[in-house]
Amino acid sequence: MGRSEKKLLHGTLDTLVLKTLSHGERHGYAIARWIEQETDEAILVEEGSLYPALYRLEKKDLLQSRWGVSELDRRAKFYALTDRGRQALDESTAEWLRFSDAVRSILAPGS
Amino acid sequence: MGRSEKKLLHGTLDTLVLKTLSHGERHGYAIARWIEQETDEAILVEEGSLYPALYRLEKKDLLQSRWGVSELDRRAKFYALTDRGRQALDESTAEWLRFSDAVRSILAPGS
C-alpha cells in the first residue's frame, strides 16, 4: 500500500520534512524512515524524492546541513531547521490544514 | 488566498470532480464554480486544469459527456459519472482520506 499516493505527496513532502526536523537534527535517511514509521507506512518516502527535497530546502535557506556520523557509525549528512525554516513550517502547515479541510468538506461532508 | 495551494491540488482535482458529479450531471464550468463555492474559495479551479482533467477522466471511461444547453441558455458540455467512475470515486476518496490522515498524524499530532 501507499503505492498510489504518488501524486498526492506533491508539495507536501517539504512540509513533512520540515516538521520532522522540528523535533531535532536528523540525517536524511532517518528523516525518511521516521515519516514512514510515524504514518504506519501509509506514506513512503522514496530517496529520489527525498534528496532533491533536502537540496531544495537547503537552497531556500530553510535547512542547514553538516556532515557527521550516524548511530551506526556511518557517514551521514545531518539537517537542522533554520529560523526561516521554522517560520516556513508554520505557514505551510497552516496552508495544508486549510487545504485539507477544504477537500474534506467536499469528500466527507457531514464529518 | 488559495493562491499558493497550487501543488497541493496535484492528484486531488480528479477526485473532487468525480465527487461533484456524484450529485448529478453538471457541465464543466459549473463543476469548477461548485467546488470553489463549496470550499469558500479555498480551492480555486483553473480552467487550464479543469478541462484537461475532464478529458483525462472521460478517456479513462470514468465520465461520459453530452452536449446540451446550460441554465443560461448557452451551449455546454454535461458530464456524468459512469459505473467505473463511481467505483473510482470510492477508491480515490478512501485513498485521499488515508493519505490525509497520515499527513495530519505528523503535522498535528494530538489532534
Added chain:
DNA sequence: ATGCGGTACCTAGACTGTCAAGGTATACGG
C-alpha cells in the same frame, strides 16, 4: 571468502498534472 542485505548518499531522465495566458463564441446589461 564471498555474497547479500541494510545503511547512507546521490543523480539522470521520464512522467504527470497544474498553471498562466492565450484564444473562440454568445448573451446580457448599461
Added chain:
DNA sequence: CCGTATACCTTGACAGTCTAGGTACCGCAT
C-alpha cells in the same frame, strides 16, 4: 456598442515525484 460573464479549448512552461541506476561501507551468514 462595449464590457463582463458564461462556456469551451489549447499551448508551453514548470515543478515535483518516481524509477532506476550508481557509490561505498558494514555485518552476518553461507
